[in-house]
Amino acid sequence: MFVSFNVFGKISYISETKVADFVKYLEAGKIMATRCKRCGKLYFPPRADCPNDLSEDMAWEELSGKCKLLTYTTLNFAPTGFEDDVPYTLAVAQLEEDVKVYTRLSKEIKEDEIKIGMDLKLTPVCLPNGRITYELKKFET
Amino acid sequence: MRVAIVGVGQTPFSRGCGMSIRELCFEAFREAMEDINLTPKEIDASIICSAPEYDKQRSPSGLISEYLGLTPKPTFYAESICSSSTTGVKVAYSFIKSGLHDVVAVIGFQKMSELSSAEVQERMGRGADIQWETPFGSMMPAGYALYAHAHMQKYGTTEEQLAKVRVKSGKYSVLNPLAMFQRVLTLEECLAARVIASPLKLYDCCANADGASCVIMASEEKAEKITDTPVWVAGIGSASDTLSTTNRTNLAGLTCTIEAAKQAYKMAQIEPKDVDVAEVHDCFTIAEIMAYENLGFCEPGEGGKLIEESQTYIGGKIPVNVDGGLLSKGHPIGATGGSQIRTIVLQLQGRAGKTQVNGAEIGLVHNVGGIGVYGNVIILKR
Numbered sequence: 001m002f003v004s005f006n007v008f009g010k011i012s013y014i015s016e017t018k019v020a021d022f023v024k025y026l027e028a029g030k031i032m033a034t035r036c037k038r039c040g041k042l043y044f045p046p047r048a049d050c051p052n053d054l055s056e057d058m059a060w061e062e063l064s065g066k067c068k069l070l071t072y073t074t075l076n077f078a079p080t081g082f083e084d085d086v087p088y089t090l091a092v093a094q095l096e097e098d099v100k101v102y103t104r105l106s107k108e109i110k111e112d113e114i115k116i117g118m119d120l121k122l123t124p125v126c127l128p129n130g131r132i133t134y135e136l137k138k139f140e141t
Numbered sequence: 142m143r144v145a146i147v148g149v150g151q152t153p154f155s156r157g158c159g160m161s162i163r164e165l166c167f168e169a170f171r172e173a174m175e176d177i178n179l180t181p182k183e184i185d186a187s188i189i190c191s192a193p194e195y196d197k198q199r200s201p202s203g204l205i206s207e208y209l210g211l212t213p214k215p216t217f218y219a220e221s222i223c224s225s226s227t228t229g230v231k232v233a234y235s236f237i238k239s240g241l242h243d244v245v246a247v248i249g250f251q252k253m254s255e256l257s258s259a260e261v262q263e264r265m266g267r268g269a270d271i272q273w274e275t276p277f278g279s280m281m282p283a284g285y286a287l288y289a290h291a292h293m294q295k296y297g298t299t300e301e302q303l304a305k306v307r308v309k310s311g312k313y314s315v316l317n318p319l320a321m322f323q324r325v326l327t328l329e330e331c332l333a334a335r336v337i338a339s340p341l342k343l344y345d346c347c348a349n350a351d352g353a354s355c356v357i358m359a360s361e362e363k364a365e366k367i368t369d370t371p372v373w374v375a376g377i378g379s380a381s382d383t384l385s386t387t388n389r390t391n392l393a394g395l396t397c398t399i400e401a402a403k404q405a406y407k408m409a410q411i412e413p414k415d416v417d418v419a420e421v422h423d424c425f426t427i428a429e430i431m432a433y434e435n436l437g438f439c440e441p442g443e444g445g446k447l448i449e450e451s452q453t454y455i456g457g458k459i460p461v462n463v464d465g466g467l468l469s470k471g472h473p474i475g476a477t478g479g480s481q482i483r484t485i486v487l488q489l490q491g492r493a494g495k496t497q498v499n500g501a502e503i504g505l506v507h508n509v510g511g512i513g514v515y516g517n518v519i520i521l522k523r
Contacts, residue, residue: 076336078278090277100386100389102387133277
């Protein structure tokens with residue numbers, strides 16, 4: 001069945017992509033990367049095509065979600081469509097599988113608690129109106 | 142065969158200029174054509190540069206070429222967002238060097254005030270990866286703010302050092318009649334301004350503006366007939382980096398700048414210390430600090446110290462953005478690179494007035510598109 005990508009994130013800008021199954025996995029609580037079956041390279045965000053060997057022979061692979069904060073910014077001013085969320089924090093984190101993620105930092109984490117290098121967990125989150133996303137939450141052992 | 146810049150022009154950068162895009166481009170073109178021995182009919186080709194998502198006019202090249210009287214000569218369109226007009230200069234250089242065209246006009250423009258601020262912000266957000274980054278609410282200041290926090294963490298750069306870049310910009314802005322903000326700012330004012338995207342505050346960010354720029358280039362043979370003061374393109378380098386933040390290897394510097402600079406220095410056979418005056422892409426204060434490092438004006442991590450010690454003022458080790466830079470001039474996307482080139486050409490011709498760097502022989506222009514996606518570095522010699 002055709003899976004539409006346009007439920008991903010606060011606002012989506014595309015509906016069709018060869019990695020639309022990502023959303024299906026996310027709804028099942030899994031954060032998936034793709035791995036090229038030929039060269040073995042892991043891609044996150046997932047890619048359908050490997051530029052190393054021009055292959056589209058890829059396998060889905062679940063990530064642990066365990067990551068460390070690389071950098072962040074808290075926005076007091078938002079682009080069109082995101083105004084209601086202000087202030088919100090965007091962050092880049094390094095996953096333990098040696099790939100990076102760009103997403104929101106959970107509002108559960110107060111601004112004065114944010115420290116570059118802190119342990120985080122990339123976690124699927126349901127949004128209103130059937131939308132789905134992932135965000136960085138505190139890492140609980 | 143060398144390639145020269147024979148004419149440069151720029152409109153004031155402003156909002157509410159009372160001109161349409163064709164008229165803005167004409168004004169920049171008129172200044173570039175002043176005092177040189179060249180008529181519009183002797184221009185062999187034109188390259189029009191803007192970021193099309195801000196334009197109401199579809200395919201502006203035809204319109205601009207017509208209004209400037211450049212038909213039936215070929216006209217082309219070049220785009221790399223904020224670095225569009227230096228990309229146009231690179232294309233013009235290639236045209237001339239290949240012998241396809243002898244005299245080429247590069248015209249950059251942007252009229253952002255025809256769109257509402259919300260429309261502009263929406264388009265800027267879509268400058269990030271629309272599949273994996275824009276859905277979270279990305280925007281231009283946020284992109285550079287991520288670099289700022291990473292730079293501060295890695296090198297100990299401070300918010301005061303960022304603010305000092307804007308203080309320098311303000312000092313020179315009042316000497317540039319074409320700048321949108323001609324205002325001296327104190328360190329305290331900069332630090333007390335409201336936060337836009339932490340750690341970047343209001344005065345750490347440049348502002349959208351309307352404006353146009355023009356650079357006229359010619360072959361060596363033609364250049365010597367057109368003007369007595371040609372400025373030579375000694376080096377020209379370009380590079381790209383991943384559009385997505387997640388695939389960047391360095392979050393405390395711009396790889397596209399490092400790569401483009403390497404090419405330009407090699408071609409010009411000079412070293413960073415040979416540069417007498419530079420225009421760098423200071424869309425945000427952190428961008429100027431990273432540029433100092435990535436262009437080799439100081440070691441990585443020493444950018445904050447360089448501004449702290451006022452080494453980028455006139456009289457310092459390397460004067461940077463002595464026209465006020467994007468931070469004070471405003472940033473009409475497609476026009477910005479041409480404006481930077483104009484500043485360096487005037488410096489090398491000894492026509493920079495109150496901001497003249499005495500004896501400037503070698504100048505550098507650094508123009509970046511997006512959040513370090515496209516980088517152009519151009520070295521000019523008199």
